[in-house]
Amino acid sequence: MQNVIAFIEHKHGAIRRSSLEAATQARTLADQLGGKAHAVVAGAGAAQAAETLKKYPLDQIHVSDEDRFIDGAVDALESVAKAAGSALVLVGNTMIGRDVGSRFAARVDCGINADVVDFTTDGGAVSCVMPKLGGLVITTCKLTGSDFGVAAIRPNVFAAKETSGAGEIVQIPSSGKASSVTVEDEVEEAAAELGVEEASVVVSGGRGMGGPEPFTTILKDLADAFGGAVGASRAAVDAGWVSHGHQVGQTGKTISPQLYIAVGISGAIQHKVGMRTSETIIAINKDGGVPIGEFADLLVVGDAFAIVPELTKLVRDAKAAHA
Amino acid sequence: MRPEVGPLKILVTVKLVPDTNADKRIDPATKRLVRTGVETVLNPFDEYAIEAALQLKEKLNDGSTVTIVSMTSPSGKEIVRKALAMGADDAVMLCDDAVAGSDLWGTAVALAATIKTLDADLVITGTQSTDAISGDLPGMLAEKLGIPGLTYARKLDVADGRVRVERETETGYMTVSAALPALVSVTKSANEPRYPSLKGIMGAKKKEIKQLAVADLGLTVAVGTDGAKAQLTDLATPPARAKGQTIAAPDPAAGAAAIVQFLKERKFL
Ligand SMILES: Cc1cc2nc3c(=O)[nH]c(=O)nc-3n(C[C@H](O)[C@H](O)[C@H](O)COP(=O)(O)OP(=O)(O)OC[C@H]3O[C@@H](n4cnc5c(N)ncnc54)[C@H](O)[C@@H]3O)c2cc1C
Numbered sequence: 363m364q365n366v367i368a369f370i371e372h373k374h375g376a377i378r379r380s381s382l383e384a385a386t387q388a389r390t391l392a393d394q395l396g397g398k399a400h401a402v403v404a405g406a407g408a409a410q411a412a413e414t415l416k417k418y419p420l421d422q423i424h425v426s427d428e429d430r431f432i433d434g435a436v437d438a439l440e441s442v443a444k445a446a447g448s449a450l451v452l453v454g455n456t457m458i459g460r461d462v463g464s465r466f467a468a469r470v471d472c473g474i475n476a477d478v479v480d481f482t483t484d485g486g487a488v489s490c491v492m493p494k495l496g497g498l499v500i501t502t503c504k505l506t507g508s509d510f511g512v513a514a515i516r517p518n519v520f521a522a523k524e525t526s527g528a529g530e531i532v533q534i535p536s537s538g539k540a541s542s543v544t545v546e547d548e549v550e551e552a553a554a555e556l557g558v559e560e561a562s563v564v565v566s567g568g569r570g571m572g573g574p575e576p577f578t579t580i581l582k583d584l585a586d587a588f589g590g591a592v593g594a595s596r597a598a599v600d601a602g603w604v605s606h607g608h609q610v611g612q613t614g615k616t617i618s619p620q621l622y623i624a625v626g627i628s629g630a631i632q633h634k635v636g637m638r639t640s641e642t643i644i645a646i647n648k649d650g651g652v653p654i655g656e657f658a659d660l661l662v663v664g665d666a667f668a669i670v671p672e673l674t675k676l677v678r679d680a681k682a683a684h685a
Numbered sequence: 686m687r688p689e690v691g692p693l694k695i696l697v698t699v700k701l702v703p704d705t706n707a708d709k710r711i712d713p714a715t716k717r718l719v720r721t722g723v724e725t726v727l728n729p730f731d732e733y734a735i736e737a738a739l740q741l742k743e744k745l746n747d748g749s750t751v752t753i754v755s756m757t758s759p760s761g762k763e764i765v766r767k768a769l770a771m772g773a774d775d776a777v778m779l780c781d782d783a784v785a786g787s788d789l790w791g792t793a794v795a796l797a798a799t800i801k802t803l804d805a806d807l808v809i810t811g812t813q814s815t816d817a818i819s820g821d822l823p824g825m826l827a828e829k830l831g832i833p834g835l836t837y838a839r840k841l842d843v844a845d846g847r848v849r850v851e852r853e854t855e856t857g858y859m860t861v862s863a864a865l866p867a868l869v870s871v872t873k874s875a876n877e878p879r880y881p882s883l884k885g886i887m888g889a890k891k892k893e894i895k896q897l898a899v900a901d902l903g904l905t906v907a908v909g910t911d912g913a914k915a916q917l918t919d920l921a922t923p924p925a926r927a928k929g930q931t932i933a934a935p936d937p938a939a940g941a942a943a944i945v946q947f948l949k950e951r952k953f954l
Pocket residue numbers: 567568569570571594595596597598609610611612613614615625626627628629630631632633636646647648649652664665666667705729
C-alpha cells in the first residue's frame with residue numbers, strides 16, 4: 363500500500379475529533395509509505411468540513427455532496443481509493459466509522475483491523491497494533507492479499523495536529539444514485555457533548571454514587587473542570603442513573619483517556635477491561651481494599667461526596683492560575 | 686428474494702464466544718484463542734438479536750420464522766440449541782476446517798454465502814462480539830449480501846415490506862428505514878432477552894440444526910487462515926499495571942489536595 367485515505371466523519375460540517383486524528387496520521391503513514399495523504403468527506407456540510415481540513419497536512423481533500431447515509435461515503439471512498447491504485451483507509455473506530463470502513467472493506471475485498479493504536483510499515487506493507495481481549499494481549503496484524511486495507515483507529519490515541527497543509531480540494535462528481543436507506547428524522551436527546559471515547563479526561567461514577575443526581579452535578583462539574591466527559595460503570599447504567607452511551611467496560615466502551623478518575627467504582631474485571639489502557643488512573647473510594655486499588659496509580663480512600671466538590675474547586679483554581 | 690408481504694424468514698447470526706468471566710488466552714503457537722477448558726457461551730450481544738427476532742415474530746404472528754446461523758465448530762451444537770430453547774425455529778451451522786482462523790473478511794464472505802442459501806427477508810445481528818469486539822461484521826455482511834444495513838438499532842419494526850429502526854447515535858437517535866430484504870444490528874438497549882422456559886428447552890431437542898460445509902456454499906475464494914487479509918503476525922502480553930499508591934483521606938480537603946499534588950507531578954495541572 364502506498365497512499366493513505368482518511369475518512370472524515372462530521373455533523374453538518376463540524377468534524378469529529380477522531381477524524382482529525384485520522385487526517386494527521388494519514389500524513390505520517392503516507393510519508394512512510396512514499397505515497398499521498400488524502401481525505402474523503404461526504405454529505406451535507408462536506409464543503410464546510412473541507413475548509414477545516416485545509417489546516418491539516420493533506421495532499422488532497424475529496425468532497426462529495428451526496429447525502430446518502432453511509433453509502434454515499436462508501437462510494438466516495440471507493441472512487442478515491444481505486445483512482446489512487448493502492449491505499450490504506452483510516453476510519454475512526456466510532457459507530458459511523460465502523461459502518462463506513464466495514465462496508466468499504468467488504469466491497470473491495472480487503473482486510474480490516476479494528477481498534478488500532480499503532481502502526482508499523484515495512485516497504486509497502488502495513489501492520490496494525492491492537493490491544494485485544496480487553497488489553498490482555500497486544501496483537502499485530504498485517505494487512506495483506508489486496509491493494510487496499512482498512513484500519514479503524516481508536517479515538518484519542520493518535521495526535522490531531524494543525525499545520526499549514528492547504529490540501530487541494532477535489533470535487534467528486536455526483537453518482538445520481540438513490541439511497542437504499544431513508545433517514546426519516548434525527549432526534550437529539552442529550553446536549554452534544556464529548557463522548558467518553560474521545561475525551562482526554564474521563565470522570566466515571568459507579569454504584570457508590572447512589573442515584574442519578576451526581577452524574578449531572580459533582581461528576582459533571584469535575585469533568586467540565588478538565589474539559590472532559592462523564593463515564594459510568596454498568597451498575598450505574600443498569601440502575602438507570604445515566605444512559606448506556608456513558609458505560610465503560612466489556613459491554614460498554616473501551617477507552618484510553620490520558621486521565622481516568624473512577625468515583626465509587628470497585629474495579630470489577632468487566633469494568634477494568636474497558637479502561638485499563640488509560641494513561642493514568644485515579645480512584646476515589648471509601649473502601650481501601652477495593653480491586654481498583656490493585657491497578658490504579660492513585661487510590662484515595664474517603665467519601666466521594668466530600669472529596670469530589672473540593673477537588674473540582676482546586677482543579678478550577680489551578681487551571682485559572684495557568685490561564 | 687421473497688415477495689414483500691407474507692410471513693418473513695428472519696435470520697439471526699450468533700457467534701459462540703468464551704465465557705466472559707473466563708480467563709482468556711491466545712495460544713502462542715497457533716495464534717488462536719484457546720477455547721479448551723473455557724466454557725463457551727452465546728455471545729451475550731447476540732441474545733438481544735435473538736430476542737428482537739422472537740418479539741418481531743410474535744408480533745407479526747403470521748407464520749414468520751426465526752433461523753439461527755452460526756459459523757462455529759461442530760462442538761457448538763448444544764450452545765446453539767440454547768437459542769432454539771429461547772424460541773427460534775431452527776438453526777444452520779457452518780462447520781468446516783476450511784473456515785477456521787478466518788479473519789473478518791473471510792467470516793463475512795463465508796457467512797454471507799451461508800445466508801444466501803437461506804433466502805432471508807431480514808437478517809438480525811448483534812452489534813459486537815465479546816471476544817474480538819470489532820463490530821465490523823454487520824456492515825460487511827450487509828455489503829456482501831448487497832442489502833441495506835441498518836445498524837445500532839434500539840428499536841425495530843417491520844411494516845409493508847419495510848424495516849424501520851431507531852438507530853442509536855452518540856447524542857440521541859435517528860429513525861431510518863429500508864425495503865426488505867435488509868440487515869439490522871440490534872443494541873443491548875433494545876430489549877431484555879428471555880430465559881429459555883422448561884417447555885422451550887424440551888421443545889428445542891426436537892428442532893433441526895443443519896450443518897453445512899464450505900462445499901455446500903459454492904465459494905470461489907479461499908477463506909480461513911490461508912485466505913486471511915488481516916494476518917496475525919505477533920502477539921505480546923503487555924506488562925500488568927503496577928499497584929499505585931493509596932492515600933487515606935478522612936479529611937476531604939486533604940484528600941483533594943493530595944490528588945491535585947499528584948496531578949501536578951504528572952503535568953495534568
Ligand atoms: C457479562 C458481564 C458484562 C459486564 N460488563 C460491564 C461493563 O461493561 N462495565 C462495568 O462497569 N461493569 C460490567 N459488568 C459488571 C461488573 O461485574 C460489576 O458488577 C460492576 O462494574 C460494578 O459496578 P460498580 O463498581 O459501580 O459497583 P460496586 O462493585 O457495587 O462498587 C461500588 C463502589 O462504590 C464505593 N462507594 C460507595 N459509596 C461511596 C462513597 N460515598 N464514596 C466513595 N466510594 C463509595 C464502594 O466502596 C464500592 O467499591 C459486567 C458483568 C458481566 C457479568
